[in-house]
Amino acid sequence: MRASRQTRARRRLTLLNREVLIFCRYRRTKHFRMKRDSFSQLCETLRSWLTRKNTKYRAAVPRIVTNLEYRSIAQLFGVGLSTCCQITQEVITAINVVVRPKYIKHPSSAEFREIVQGFRDRWRFPQVGGCIDGTHIKIRAPSNNSADYYNRKGDYSIILQGVVDHKLRFWDINVGCPGKVHDARVYALSSLCKRGNGGVDVPVLLLGDLAYPLSTWLIKPYQEGPGVTPDQLNFNSKLSSCCMAVERAYGRLKGRFCCLLKSNETHITFISQIVSACCVLHNFCEVHNKEYMDREVEEAEGGDEEGQQQGPQQQHMIRDALRRYFSALQKLVFSI
Structure with missing residues (x-):
């Protein structure tokens, strides 16, 4: 039978x-x-x-x-x-x-407290619930609207936007925007941005690079150049060190799953699902594996800079308060 x-x-x-x-x-x-x-x-x-x-x-x-x-x-x-x-x-x-x-899920209040404490303990940066950045996933040129996927590095790609915690685990991802789209636009189209602008679900700060818009809950560096102060440079250095978390997460993700390093030949309609699954398995490995067995891939893409917002908005006041915190901390260390 x-x-x-x-x-x-x-x-x-x-x-x-x-x-x-x-x-x-x-x-x-x-x-x-x-x-x-x-x-x-x-x-x-x-x-x-x-x-x-x-x-x-x-x-x-x-x-x-x-x-x-x-x-x-x-x-x-x-x-x-x-x-x-x-x-x-x-x-x-x-x-x-x-x-x-x-x-891959939005942290609970208790989990956010653990994340905030983790960033504070490891990078001495207060009130951080995650670091955000994007990375390009190479693809074969699509048959339709291929110009939309042609990025500034001369490759065809889709964009993965991720938010990671202090343990290099993704708690939010957005996959599939064409490679030509700016990081700020990818962020604006994401559900994360809509939740944050709606005043819900984001009780702590996210850190990002200059590509992102400054807001009351997303903090980015000061624009460097003429007129930048030592305090602002010190703040930028602290923020940059903290944001290494998301760069390292992408490095480990691509080190584990080499399909994200090569030009993916899969049909464009399915590539986003593959990238999402890789992020899920990355988190699974980070949770269950005691050690990382593969080489990390260096992530140093960097986002294009956007125009700086002006005026005494609340988001500038929050960033200035953090700058003063690090300035006072630095003076305290030097006085000991």
Whole structure:
């Protein structure tokens, strides 16, 4: 009698775990970007969704880790080319539907208190709930509106905007804006901006670079040049050091998932889902893995500068208060 669909799915899960078990420690972390117990936990999380789909979902891992061609992955796992494509799409969808709500979410009040304390302890910057920045994900030139995706570095790309905490984990992402769009515009179109401007859900400060608009809850550096004061330069230095958190997070993300480093050949309609899944798995690894096993990719893109806002708005008063705080702190250190 032919085995039931559920029985065949259970057999595949058993085979998957057996394959992971026989990997040595180096090969396992190299190919799956996580330790055995973490990978097993991920399998269990996805089990209910993917057993229903009858999916050999281990085949999707090399695609997002290395950007390996579908044909090579199909040969590696003994499945057809079309089946490999289907499996990858099902796994990516499952990660975004099942795992993302748990691992990328707006922090609770208690979690924000922990984040604020973490930034204060590590970078001595008060009242910070996250650092925001964008990064470009290279893509093949789309057949439609390709000029919109051509960025200032001469590549076709989409933009990932992320907010990270003191542990280099994303708690907000926005994926998919064409590469030509300025960081400030990406931010303005995001749900994060709408929540912040509506006066809800953002009880602490975010830190960003000069590309972002200064607001009562998003603080950026002073424009440097003629007239800049030593206090302002000191403030800029402190803010820049703190914002290394988001640059390091992107470095670790791309170090883990090399598909984000190469020009992605996937259809434009699905690339955003892949990027989102990579961010989810990055957080999963940061939560469950005790050490980072891959090299970080240096992130030094930097945003284009926007015109400076003028006038005694409240946002300028908040930034000036922070500047005075660091100035007083510096004087206190030198007086000891």
